[in-house]
């Protein structure tokens with residue numbers, strides 16, 4: 001029988017896939033640190049196969065793979081020169097099958113769903129998790145139910161609809177929708193693999209484990225992660241906790257969570273020294289993915305960040321869009337504003353960090369800019385206009 005743990009009361013519970021929360025603390029339950037021998041299978045090429053010993057999955061069904069993982073760790077050489085920085089890397093998670101890190105988690109949760117003969121899955125999403133869950137649901141031939149906010153953008157709707165799930169746009173508070181999905185799931189046997197699902201979080205670990213290998217089996221000094229629900233940061237931290245418990249690294253990297261300052265409940269709680277966050281009521285709509293007013297993993301993030309001497313910061317829209325352009329113009333990387341927030345946070349905090357020569361920083365870039373084309377400002381784009389007959393003249397002027 002699989003056991004999950006509450007990191008607040010330390011009690012263990014047997015797995016209930018339809019309601020993975022502590023009945024007393026109401027916090028998400030997680031898999032405890034694995035205690036069996038965790039060998040990395042270097043001879044395997046698929047990311048899930050390589051790290052199977054770090055996952056709560058007995059056997060992998062290869063028919064469910066969509067080519068997730070094995071994403072590059074790119075040195076940001078031009079930005080290092082521009083800002084005179086040592087060792088800055090981007091872990092580019094936009095290379096996943098539906099262009100975001102969410103596929104790491106969905107890939108593991110779908111394995112569990114199929115092994116349990118579950119026929120209906122679902123998710124609550126502001127965008128990236130919707131398309132990820134719909135894609136894996138389609139691949140597995142499962143009925144997939146996706147709840148999105150009423151205000152979801154056209155591009156996010158279309159990139160989900162193409163997989164043909166049951167998609168419902170729901171009016172009302174997004175924080176309440178998350179809770180409601182679990183009561184609906186229990187009643188109708190739908191496994192809601194939401195943002196802090198324990199299997200999803202185990203999948204998120206793999207980007208951390210790959211980073212460890214890509215750095216020559218070393219941990220970075222700092223990892224910057226954009227934070228909304230908190231699930232991704234929890235998973236990445238868990239990767240390094242697993243490695244430390246196996247004595248494969250000496251120290252867990254310092255994690256820095258980054259939020260958008262227009263809705264940053266965790267950065268606010270961190271700054272005021274609190275151990276739990278306050279839900280933000282009536283938040284203004286923000287068109288990118290790091291703005292959950294009631295993050296379900298928020299209290300775990302606060303607890304672990306404090307234990308880790310990490311930081312939770314927030315950045316303005318201006319800082320985010322400036323960082324998005326820097327990554328594109330200097331490094332050829334087009335990521336979502338939510339992902340660029342990591343660079344914005346890094347530039348904001350770099351003076352306070354210990355950036356000596358061997359201290360590596362990794363920015364986790366969570367999703368592709370192609371998922372947020374509408375957020376770009378066309379008026380800031382340099383375009384020359386010409387006809388075929390005046391093209392030679394135009395080029396001469398530019399050259």
Ligand SMILES: Cc1ncc(COP(=O)(O)O)c(C=O)c1O
Nearest residue numbers: 128228229230231232289366367
């Ligand atoms: C592109 C992107 N980055 C970061 C996040 C935040 O991840 P989490 O909700 O796991 O904290 C999301 C969540 O939707 C996202 O879509």
Ligand SMILES: [Zn+2]
Nearest residue numbers: 006009022025
């Ligand atoms: Zn508890």
